[in-house]
Amino acid sequence: MTAVRNHPLVTFFVLTFVIAWGFVPFGSFGAFAPLIAALIVAPIGRGRAGLVELGRRLVRWRVRWYWYALAIGVPVAVHLLAFGLGGTTATVSAGTVLLMFLLRVVDPTDGALGEEPGWRGFALPGMQTRLSPLATTAILAVVITVWHLPLAFLEGGDLRGNVAIIVVGTVAVTFWYTWLFNHTGGSVLLVVIAHAAEGAVQHEGLLYMVVWLAVAVVLVVVDLRSWLRPAPADATWAPDVPTTTARVS
Helix, strand or coil: CHHHHHCHHHHHHHHHHHHHHCCHHHCCCCCCHHHHHHHHHHHHHHHHHHHHHHHHHHCCCCCCHHHHHHHHHHHHHHHHHHHHCCCEECCCCHHHHHHHHHHHHHCCCCHHHHHHHHHHHHHHHHHHCCCCHHHHHHHHHHHHHHHHCHHHHHCCCCHHHHHHHHHHHHHHHHHHHHHHHHHCCCCHHHHHHHHHHHHCCCEECHHHHHHHHHHHHHHHHHCHHHHHCCCCHHHCCCCCCCCCCCCCC
């Protein structure tokens, strides 16, 4: 328990890898591992207040309407642009896309709700307490990319192509999710919505990921000042949350 309290982020990352990769020998992947790891480490490492803080981020819905529009609109625009440039995508009806989006928002075993409370609700604000958003996101991009790599083997087909898609796509959306999180007062809910919108249509090919990479570059270049200065207080761990006196029943 002392180790968890002294090193909550390290513990979170270790648990996330162990839980997710533990399913790989069985031909699966624990996409919900970040959520489980956060729910374990937050109350042990930061006390009851840490768990409350995580929960509040997950239901933080009071943001201006245009952030909801961006959370959904940016992924849709990326899909359309990639398709217009010659990318391939699954042929599905609008109703199917909407149903997939809604299911991803509420399904804790899916990437949106299964990942974001951990990556953005716990790890990102914890790291931004000491590092700039740019440095934090660069580190998280590497960690999350490595975490996703077993999927390249599980999906079959062209291994090099799968790895390239995972690397480019994961790095790109990590910057997008940080930007959205920091500009919405640390709202995990908005990031869950954005993640669900991104995966509602199964887009194939490296071109789609390259478009996401272009979005990430634009976000950094246009809003460079916010990436280099300290993150907003509501996008970091609350300083008054106890870390050394946490108790579990």
